[in-house]
Amino acid sequence: MIYTLTLNPSLDYIIQMNSFVEGKVNISESEHKLPGGKGINVSQVLKNLGHESVALGFLGGFTGDFIHDELLKKNIKCNFVKLEGDTRVNVKMKSGNVETEINGNSPMITQENKDELFSKLRELKDGDILVMAGSVPLSFDSDVYKRIMEDLPKGVKVILDTKGKALEEAVKAGPFLIKPNHHELEELFNVKIQNKDEMVEYGKKLQKMGAKNVAISMAGDGAFLITEDSVYFGNVPKGVVKNSVGAGDSMVGGFTAGTAEGLSIEECFSMGIAAGSASAFSKNLCTLREVENLIKEIRIEKIN
Known part of the structure; x- marks a missing residue:
């Protein structure tokens, strides 16, 4: 079974506006609400690709109820820990070509809640496969992902998508795969990466720190996969980017789906790139048909 863990989910409130004037009353053109959080997005992508998963994490209040109900409508299994406070709301406002985000703070998570998780x-x-994705709530120390991995039963394969101190600590526990993007890699090592050779160099540093496999996404410039004995580069298929939100989560979802199907790691990488691209080229998360169409355009090259 595949499990996804979202420690810091959100209700995403997306507002579209013709224009925005600071300090004035502004009227939206349209708005809609979505369940948010990287692990939750992975569960939705897995469902679209024909795979069952169980969504884990923390939900609370009327906002948490909304997320829970929306996932059940999509026939996604849920096993969240119930909190007293309300799950945070993230506001994403689009006005013309400008996108502004206001992210709320997570509710209090008690020791009893943590023990239950x-x-x-x-x-x-x-x-089993466990996908842990997203930021760490204020109620946890930054090493929470590391502690979770150390506490898991033997034989559970962990795919991790986080950044900063949480990533730095978690790699020490030897996750099967991590997926930083090029910006997160620069932030982690406090450097400005100048070329693809340096990208691979810093990816290998993460591997030496403990990660078994490292996938580095570079948006329209493709992606690298560093395994225990090889380095691969994958191109991005041609298309018009309509929405970059959820593309990285879709890449993780595609890779996870391939892993569950027993595909080779190169094939998993290809499926991940196709899923990430399909979501970027759509206003919604990728569908199986979109992934199947795009995967034909992807070439995985082994780098000496």
Whole structure:
């Protein structure tokens, strides 16, 4: 079974406006609400690609109820820990070509809540896949992903998508795959990466720190996959970017789907790129048909 973990989910409130004037009353052109959070997005992508998953994490209040109900409508299994406070709201406002985000703070997570989550995670079994994705709430220390991995039953394959200190700590526990983008790689090592050779160099540093495989996404410039014995480069298919939100989560979802299907790691990489691209070229998360169409355009090259 595939499990996704979102420690810091959100209700995403997306507003489209013709124009925005600071300090004035502004009227929206349209708005809609979506369940948000990187792990939750991965569960939705997996469902679109024909794979079942169980969404784990923390939800609370009327905003948490909304997320839970929306996932159930999509037949996505949920096993969240219930919080007293409300799940945060993230506002994403689009006005012309300008996009502004206001991200809320997570609710308080008590020690009892944390213990309940760890208890759920201990029920995973050898052969299960756990995708841990997203930021770490203020209620947790930055090493929470590392501690979760150290507490998991043996044989659980971990795919991790986070950044900063949380990533730095988590790689020490040896996740199967991590997926930083090029900006997160620069931020982690406090450098400005000048070329693709340096991109691979810093990806290999993460591998030496403990990660078994490192996928580095570079938006329209393609992606690298660094395995234990090889380096691969994958191109991005041609298309018009309509929405970059969720593209990275879709790449993780595609890679996870390929892993669950028993594909080679190069094939998983190709499926991940296709899924990420399909979501970027659409206003919604990718569908299976879109991924199948785009994967034909992807070439995975082994780099000496």
